[in-house]
Amino acid sequence: MATMPSHGLRHLSTGQPSLRKFRFSTTVASVASSFTEDSEQAQPNTNNRADINNNNNNKPSSYFPKRGQSLELVCESLAFKGKGLCKVADTGFVVMCDRALPGERFIGRVTRKKGNYAEVTKVKTISPHWDFVDAPCEYASYCGGCKTQNLSYEAQLRAKEQQVRDLVIHVGKFCHTDLESLGIMKPIVPCDIQFHYRNKMEFSFGSQQWLPKELITEKNDGNKNYALGLHAPGFFDKILNVDKCLLQSEPANTVLAAIQDCWRDEQLGLSPYNARSHAGFLKHLMLRTGRNLKTGLPELMVNFVTSSYEPELLKPLVERIKVIPEVVSIVNNVNTSVGNTSVGEQEYTLHGKSNIVEILRGLTFQISANSFFQTNTYQAEVLYKLIEECAGLKGDGSEIVLDLFCGTGTIGLTLARRVKHIYGYEVVAQAISDARLNANLNGIHNATFIQGDLNKIDESFGNNFPKPDIVISDPNRPGMHMKLIKFLLKLKPQRIVYVSCNPATCARDLDYLCHGVMEQNIKGCYDLKSLQPVDMFPHTPHIECVCLLELSDHSS
Numbered sequence: 246m247a248t249m250p251s252h253g254l255r256h257l258s259t260g261q262p263s264l265r266k267f268r269f270s271t272t273v274a275s276v277a278s279s280f281t282e283d284s285e286q287a288q289p290n291t292n293n294r295a296d297i298n299n300n301n302n303n304k305p306s307s308y309f310p311k312r313g314q315s316l317e318l319v320c321e322s323l324a325f326k327g328k329g330l331c332k333v334a335d336t337g338f339v340v341m342c343d344r345a346l347p348g349e350r351f352i353g354r355v356t357r358k359k360g361n362y363a364e365v366t367k368v369k370t371i372s373p374h375w376d377f378v379d380a381p382c383e384y385a386s387y388c389g390g391c392k393t394q395n396l397s398y399e400a401q402l403r404a405k406e407q408q409v410r411d412l413v414i415h416v417g418k419f420c421h422t423d424l425e426s427l428g429i430m431k432p433i434v435p436c437d438i439q440f441h442y443r444n445k446m447e448f449s450f451g452s453q454q455w456l457p458k459e460l461i462t463e464k465n466d467g468n469k470n471y472a473l474g475l476h477a478p479g480f481f482d483k484i485l486n487v488d489k490c491l492l493q494s495e496p497a498n499t500v501l502a503a504i505q506d507c508w509r510d511e512q513l514g515l516s517p518y519n520a521r522s523h524a525g526f527l528k529h530l531m532l533r534t535g536r537n538l539k540t541g542l543p544e545l546m547v548n549f550v551t552s553s554y555e556p557e558l559l560k561p562l563v564e565r566i567k568v569i570p571e572v573v574s575i576v577n578n579v580n581t582s583v584g585n586t587s588v589g590e591q592e593y594t595l596h597g598k599s600n601i602v603e604i605l606r607g608l609t610f611q612i613s614a615n616s617f618f619q620t621n622t623y624q625a626e627v628l629y630k631l632i633e634e635c636a637g638l639k640g641d642g643s644e645i646v647l648d649l650f651c652g653t654g655t656i657g658l659t660l661a662r663r664v665k666h667i668y669g670y671e672v673v674a675q676a677i678s679d680a681r682l683n684a685n686l687n688g689i690h691n692a693t694f695i696q697g698d699l700n701k702i703d704e705s706f707g708n709n710f711p712k713p714d715i716v717i718s719d720p721n722r723p724g725m726h727m728k729l730i731k732f733l734l735k736l737k738p739q740r741i742v743y744v745s746c747n748p749a750t751c752a753r754d755l756d757y758l759c760h761g762v763m764e765q766n767i768k769g770c771y772d773l774k775s776l777q778p779v780d781m782f783p784h785t786p787h788i789e790c791v792c793l794l795e796l797s798d799h800s801s
């Protein structure tokens with residue numbers, strides 16, 4: 246499976262309150278609203294003013310470019326998934342282009358029509374973007390992971406902050422003046438470490454190597470049926486072969502290079518898994534970096550995901566990498582399904598330990614091959630500190646905290662020593678076991694972790710825990726289900742700390758909690774006190790936000 250988490254509004258799934266369709270005044274908002282509609286819109290217009298081949302006049306309101314049409318465009322800003330947002334000259338019509346960066350003038354070809362905007366691919370740059378820097382990674386211009394490596398880091402931060410601001414104004418319906426004058430909107434927190442920050446990378450083995458057209462003759466090493474690397478953007482079966490990734494730790498790159506150096510040797514009889522025919526042995530290589538508790542130095546877990554259990558076949562690879570000093574754990578997840586997931590039905594330890602550990606906010610967390618852990622440990626410290634500040638705990642051990650979407654319990658556990666009790670809810674059973682294990686590991690006895698689907702809560706939800714003083718909610722990309730929004734509006738905890746990895750669904754949920762849900766005659770009862778974007782993943786489009794909501798004075 247591809248390694249980089251892909252964020253975006255595409256993940257607004259059914260059952261979630263969808264982004265409502267407003268007539269937004271800005272382009273960001275108009276595109277945000279249309280991510281819920283996948284239908285193609287309006288008949289393509291053949292007479293397009295911006296068409297570089299056909300410059301006839303056209304009414305802006307009925308304008309829609311044709312598929313295959315070429316347009317001369319200037320990228321205005323970065324929007325969802327780091328796509329460049331452009332407007333077609335004279336019409337205001339919005340097009341989105343992957344890898345177009347602010348200020349760049351280019352020729353784009355229309356590939357897809359989506360709702361009220363179109364997607365284009367870049368054919369040729371006419372003049373480059375502002376804030377250009379050389380990308381240190383050789384794959385940066387075509388790997389799906391780092392899309393903005395050649396935009397200066399300051400410009401990346403500006404673009405992310407602006408995206409959050411636009412969404413909270415146009416989707417969340419908060420007033421721009423209030424956000425600024427009341428100091429609600431905080432400047433984005435940069436990540437001090439901009440490379441080698443990921444503690445987990447998942448590479449895929451594949452039988453089809455992918456290269457961008459322009460590099461096929463230059464780079465092809467004749468081994469195009471054997472690839473180990475990242476999924477080519479948009480392909481489930483084609484792999485961009487990579488020898489190193491600048492987002493993972495140095496020892497992880499040493500392991501990747503050692504495996505790349507030997508796994509193709511025909512004598513070893515190793516075959517990459519073919520995602521189409523479902524034949525082949527090696528599926529994924531997952532590298533996780535933790536820490537040695539005594540020395541503080543990095544320790545590595547190497548996880549081979551294979552389609553069957555054949556330890557003899559893996560032995561030469563194990564022998565090769567177990568001598569790398571940082572490698573303390575080599576495991577094999579056996580996944581016999583035709584799907585592309587890396588979680589095995591069976592896990593075997595081939596060398597050393599079956600897990601590694603990491604320290605976060607002074608606590609020790611045990612990480613196994615498939616357990617969830619924040620992927621940027623350094624910035625998770627920063628994020629969790631902000632969460633703790635927002636929670637505003639009295640520290641006298643009197644408060645109850647409800648930790649929704651708790652994963653392996655990390656947020657709740659880092660707060661546990663200052664509160665009366667933590668109640669954590671999470672859908673993944675394994676994560677709940679890990680959370681309980683982590684509580685024991687750290688001698689924490691005032692935390693209860695419960696497995697449950699927060700999209701399926703009923704009237705009885707809330708009977709199993711006392712009324713919380715503070716709720717932490719850290720949902721995944723689709724945000725909170727309407728059932729959970731209604732529950733919180735009825736429960737009325739004094740304070741909600743909303744942690745989000747998708748600013749669009751975050752803006753929507755803030756709107757519901759603060760302004761209510763008009764269509765359902767539900768009143769909001771919270772004030773947004775602060776909205777803090779945090780950059781957890783430099784060079785990628787992902788944005789984290791920590792929001793503080795307090796019960797309004799007029800809420801009763």
Ligand SMILES: C[S@@+](CC[C@H](N)C(=O)[O-])C[C@H]1O[C@@H](n2cnc3c(N)ncnc32)[C@H](O)[C@@H]1O
Pocket residue numbers: 617618619649650651652653654655656670671672673676697698699700701719720721746
């Ligand atoms: C962004 S992660 C947050 C994890 C944790 N708070 C942390 O900081 O490590 C979101 C978590 O929500 C869980 N989740 C997703 N959908 C859920 C649902 N419907 N009900 C309960 N938990 C869910 C995921 O399994 C994941 O662990």
